[in-house]
Amino acid sequence: MFDNNTSGQSGISKIANQVNGKKYLYWRLQWSDDSGKRKCKNFPRTGEGMARAIEFRDHLCSSIKSDDSIVARIAATTAVAEVLSGTGLDLSLDLSRSIMSTPAPPLAPSGKCVSEFHGSIGISLWRGTAGQQIRHNGLTTTDPERTPAEALRRFDVCRQRRGTNLMYFASDNSGPVHPHILQALTQANTGYAMSYGADTQMETLRDTLREVFEAPEAAVYLVATGTAANALALATLSQPYQTVFCSDVAHIHEDECNAPEFYSGGAKLTLVPCGNKMTAQGLRKAIETEETRGVHGPQRGPVAISQVTERGSVYSLEELRALTAVAAEFGLPVHLDGARFANAMVALDCTAAEMSWKAGVDVVSFGGTKNGCMGVEAVIFFDPKHAWEFELRRKRGAHLFSKNRYLAAQMLAYLQQDLWLDNAQRANGNSAYLAEGLRQAGAEFLHRPEANMIFASLPRASHQRAFDAGASYHLWDAPLQGPGDERIGARFVCDWSISREQIDQFLALI
Numbered sequence: 001m002f003d004n005n006t007s008g009q010s011g012i013s014k015i016a017n018q019v020n021g022k023k024y025l026y027w028r029l030q031w032s033d034d035s036g037k038r039k040c041k042n043f044p045r046t047g048e049g050m051a052r053a054i055e056f057r058d059h060l061c062s063s064i065k066s067d068d069s070i071v072a073r074i075a076a077t078t079a080v081a082e083v084l085s086g087t088g089l090d091l092s093l094d095l096s097r098s099i100m101s102t103p104a105p106p107l108a109p110s111g112k113c114v115s116e117f118h119g120s121i122g123i124s125l126w127r128g129t130a131g132q133q134i135r136h137n138g139l140t141t142t143d144p145e146r147t148p149a150e151a152l153r154r155f156d157v158c159r160q161r162r163g164t165n166l167m168y169f170a171s172d173n174s175g176p177v178h179p180h181i182l183q184a185l186t187q188a189n190t191g192y193a194m195s196y197g198a199d200t201q202m203e204t205l206r207d208t209l210r211e212v213f214e215a216p217e218a219a220v221y222l223v224a225t226g227t228a229a230n231a232l233a234l235a236t237l238s239q240p241y242q243t244v245f246c247s248d249v250a251h252i253h254e255d256e257c258n259a260p261e262f263y264s265g266g267a268k269l270t271l272v273p274c275g276n277k278m279t280a281q282g283l284r285k286a287i288e289t290e291e292t293r294g295v296h297g298p299q300r301g302p303v304a305i306s307q308v309t310e311r312g313s314v315y316s317l318e319e320l321r322a323l324t325a326v327a328a329e330f331g332l333p334v335h336l337d338g339a340r341f342a343n344a345m346v347a348l349d350c351t352a353a354e355m356s357w358k359a360g361v362d363v364v365s366f367g368g369t370k371n372g373c374m375g376v377e378a379v380i381f382f383d384p385k386h387a388w389e390f391e392l393r394r395k396r397g398a399h400l401f402s403k404n405r406y407l408a409a410q411m412l413a414y415l416q417q418d419l420w421l422d423n424a425q426r427a428n429g430n431s432a433y434l435a436e437g438l439r440q441a442g443a444e445f446l447h448r449p450e451a452n453m454i455f456a457s458l459p460r461a462s463h464q465r466a467f468d469a470g471a472s473y474h475l476w477d478a479p480l481q482g483p484g485d486e487r488i489g490a491r492f493v494c495d496w497s498i499s500r501e502q503i504d505q506f507l508a509l510i
């Protein structure tokens with residue numbers, strides 16, 4: 001079995017000696033030969049170096065006794081590495097994959113069973129500075145199931161461990177849990193409580209959310225992810241033969257791996273072309289176009305709206321009402337993806353009721369995780385007739401937590417003393433401060449920043465300086481390498497925990 005931690009250690013010392021005090025970046029291709037012997041080869045960290053690494057990898061792939069799926073997995077991993085190379089991340093990143101033949105172990109011509117070959121082949125990005133101890137990021141290559149997304153998640157953890165999480169604008173999922181939430185979890189962690197949502201904290205929370213939303217009849221449930229909240233809520237509102245209307249950049253379309261389709265048992269999504277905010281006119285056109293093919297086509301289903309949108313915009317109450325009015329015309333229910341509900345509410349300076357049922361929304365995914373919780377989202381149906389079906393779907397979908405009290409405790413602490421609104425104010429305030437700094441630095445905004453997310457373009461050279469100094473955010477439409485004066489879009493997200501110092505530090509660089 002090949003473990004990259006070990007190989008990483010030996011690789012590191014070699015690099016440190018080589019660089020002699022200078023920053024040194026390169027691509028490392030590492031693999032095991034048929035006898036399990038570890039091997040590696042370094043390439044310059046340039047586009048050409050990557051191309052050579054890929055060429056060499058392909059050569060290896062054809063020479064080792066592996067099946068097509070393995071080669072495909074390696075290629076997928078490398079594709080992620082390529083994307084990441086464009087971000088200029090300051091880290092050691094290993095996206096190697098195990099090579100294991102699954103499920104059938106074909107016999108290689110040598111007579112060796114391929115499935116016994118536990119090697120790795122992958123491309124890593126390393127950065128080293130002599131005298132500085134560079135730790136391998138702890139990814140092992142013996143896990144055949146590791147996906148690029150998992151590797152990325154681990155990489156995030158690794159960055160934080162290495163203390164490089166300054167100027168962090170990559171996501172509002174990346175920040176810490178608010179101390180009040182942690183405190184509430186500790187307090188909840190005494191004694192015993194009824195399981196599966198029958199705990200007293202849940203009861204209190206239900207009442208609190210009903211009060212917050214001015215909806216005494218509302219059915220309130222908790223899940224741990226926004227994807228679960230969205231997918232289960234939409235599944236409850238739709239039939240497998242229906243279609244959900246949403247924006248063409250909706251999280252449910254772009255970032256949920258078809259969970260709504262999966263949980264609804266096959267309902268599809270009809271995308272309303274808009275690139276950010278749907279208009280009533282665009283929505284009407286999309287709805288009119290569907291259900292025109294009788295039994296052959298999808299039937300009209302719910303309308304899904306994201307508030308804040310995936311591009312950092314906020315629908316005004318008027319815009320929301322215009323969309324829900326179109327849905328109502330066709331008798332369609334409305335779902336609101338409120339992963340950033342508090343951020344939108346603070347931006348609009350309105351009440352939760354005004355931004356939901358009073359505006360014609362039937363069910364809300366009410367986010368907590370991005371705004372200070374550890375991992376909890378509420379699903380709120382304003383018409384309790386959906387309650388039982390949602391409960392069944394949540395259980396069947398494996399999202400009914402036995403120790404629900406820990407979800408309830410988080411959400412309760414989130415709502416108490418207006419923590420949710422304070423955090424959102426802070427996040428939006430940080431974002432506004434950053435946006436103003438960006439504007440003064442000559443940034444061009446791709447969308448008007450209205451909550452805690454900014455899409456703006458800067459000359460590539462500015463991004464390069466920022467990344468070199470350790471900033472973290474997502475480049476949106478081009479790699480980091482290339483002409484310095486070319487403008488590149490980027491996404492910046494602020495959560496409640498970002499400090500003004502971090503923002504100033506970043507602004508001084510660009």
Ligand SMILES: Cc1ncc(COP(=O)(O)O)c(C=O)c1O
Pocket residue numbers: 224225226227228230251252306308309310337339369
């Ligand atoms: C608009 C939107 N909806 C939902 C989610 C929640 O997704 P997750 O399943 O990652 O909690 C996110 C998170 O990025 C989001 O941006």
